[in-house]
Amino acid sequence: MARTRTLVIGSGPGGSTAAMVLAEGGHDVTIFEKGRSYFSDLTSKRPGTVWSNDELKGDRYFGQPDPLAEPRVFRSSASDPNPYVGAVQPLPQTVGGGATHWDAKTPRYWDIDFQKLSLLGPIEGAAIEDWPFTYAELAPFYAEVESLMGVQGDVAQLPALTLAHAPRSGPFPMPPGPPQYSSLVVSDGCRKVGLHPFPAAMAITSETYDGRPPCNNCGFCSGYGCPIQARVAALAPLRRALLAGAELRVGSQVVGLRWQGSRAVGVEWLDEGGVRHTERADAVVLAGNSLESVRLALLSHLPDPNGVLGRYLMFHWFTDGSGIFFSERLHNYRGRDHTHDIDDFADPDFPGARAAAKAAGLPYFRAGKVELGGTDRPLDEAQQYQQILKYLSPGRPFGAEFKQLMRASLLRDRLLGLTLMGEDLPYATNRVDLDPSEKDWRGFPVARITYGPGRYELAAQGFYMPWMTKLLKASGADVAIAIPELSSARFPIGDSTVVQTAHIMGGMRMGADARTSVTDGVGRHHQLDNVFVGDGAVFPSSGGHNPTLTIMATALRNARRWL
């Protein structure tokens, strides 16, 4: 086998997994990471870190692209008169990528996600396709990644529905850790209304695992880097890549691929000081996430004869449920954000769903999993009251009333949050391209996202929102509401007018037909033989579950077929 000079762009879950496969396969691998490393020795199983329990640090964009220096543009449609410029779907930009301060939930996708066209059928207006492989083919790669990262869960407590759609050949590497009080409260409510809660699969240690300590429930989990390495995610494959000889270049921004004919020949990159370099390559792996990988492909003028590049972008439509409890505090500031999920709403045959879909003129619809539990932190909470008081006390929107609200903590310590992540269909109109005017701090055009829910998403959202309030009331909440995270013409009251789900899929999707896809059945660029995509951009469908595990399993499966 020839030893190829392979450049991997991005050190997140997909890039690190691909780098591991290629470096262990004997190739000469260099990983380019635009951000910095906040870890000491990355070849250690438990590197030191400066991630910490610090809400303000996160609010100041630590480890993330600063939206002043590296903004994105968001439009709700191509005719949106007021594009938003700023933070749009920001994922961590640092060694370890999106999985440095993720929530670490690692469900598997379902069989019907991979064979959506053949098992569920087409939807008018959407480009529904099957993946190039089935659940059964990906299952062993799922198991391998779960073992690599260290995933906790309990097969015995998984609902029959989940096991039917995502069967497992063996137990989870670790049992579930201590359940979150709020997750237990809302799990009881779920059972009362006939739903099926279970301990969520998550890549967090519940016992000593692979040289790492068990999680000690510090509470700064989702949105925070783990200070004790109970949650390593991408660092596990990255470590193996480095031990196999891969080089990691931090603070290095790849600004262009150089290619001739049907082959990439190298990349141009800037070091942290802005000095431009070129690097020869026999193969290039794009793994900066859908938005940044497509942006780089566009900046590099990669061939796109069919105008597919950047299309079929998917984010999941999130809907938040909020239950407020007057009788007690739920102390959601302890533990792992939430510990239980339900999968019931991911089922196209959920009671009443087929009829509601038919009434909306659709053959079927699905939502996705619901995360049971979670809350805000004090700085977020204070910001909310600051805004709310302008409405409630316009004459004096501050003072003792602000402090009374902070102490009562209706929106933090008495709040039980739910997050429903609904399946997005692939639409040609939901896409990422280069903004014609906005530039990053170095003068490169930034990614412009055009995204809005379709009939399918809104029908499912309308059907499942009342279920969110129903299960919260059954849990004993004194106040129970549901609000879409993204406002729309149908649901104008949303948390935001800009999508912020942190689930980013599609844009360079896999497929056999170059007219409707950008990459082939292993994530290889249709027109460039030695350019591969190792992130979620290759997803043909979004599923209704957190995507990271599937990004890693797909990168593992595909990278083994590349060189």
Add this chain to the structure above:
Amino acid sequence: MTDLDRRRVLKTGGLAGLALVLSPELLAACKSAAARTPTKEKESHFLFFTQHEAAVVQEATARLIPGPQDDPAEAGHPGAREANVTRYIDTLLGALSLSPQRIFAGGPFSNRAGWPTDDMATFIGLAPAEAWAWRRRIGAWQAQYRTGVLHLDKAAGGSFLEARNSVRDEVLAKDEGGFATLLFSHAAEGMYSNPEYGGNVQLVGWRDISFPGDVQPRGYTPAEVSKSDGPDPYHPSGIGAALIGLIKGSNGV
């Protein structure tokens, strides 16, 4: 001895040489003097604010997040004044004049939950893109504070510091140029953020809202995570009841 003199001595004599000629008693005296000097400076010296700006910011933030001496309703509940929110804001506005810049506190742990040292007190320097962004962000804020304080004085009839509380509240509620909104955001950050950033002194902000803050490396026990803390009834009234009404009204169902 002025600071300038001290630096000259150290530069010419060298620290090691100086220590050799000093008796242990003298050295101890010097150390305690040195320990006192910064404390004194801390009270009077600001990175960005003039004395007057600091005084106005202190009184204005005490209206936004009042403590016992600012509002009788807050008896027993420390506010922005007690949390030293003014120091927090000054540190933010002057953050780039320090090395490393005071934007990102370090880690992984503070010394508040069983760790011997406060890692968070050692700040993390900015990457070039971050420095580029923070220069713009802080530059804009500095201009807002400079003109914002002038406007507060003007709107209060010449002197915000001499105005009655009712006038101060009126002026702040007008929110000219969005300055009160900015001030409130920063005040809340100084009230409820990790104390390494300069506010939340003695954790008074966290204590007032029963928030323990960072707990690594101790963490929480499984029982603390999984069990109820017991009943803690809340009876909505006043602003709380109004908030409940607003929340119910935003239901999408």
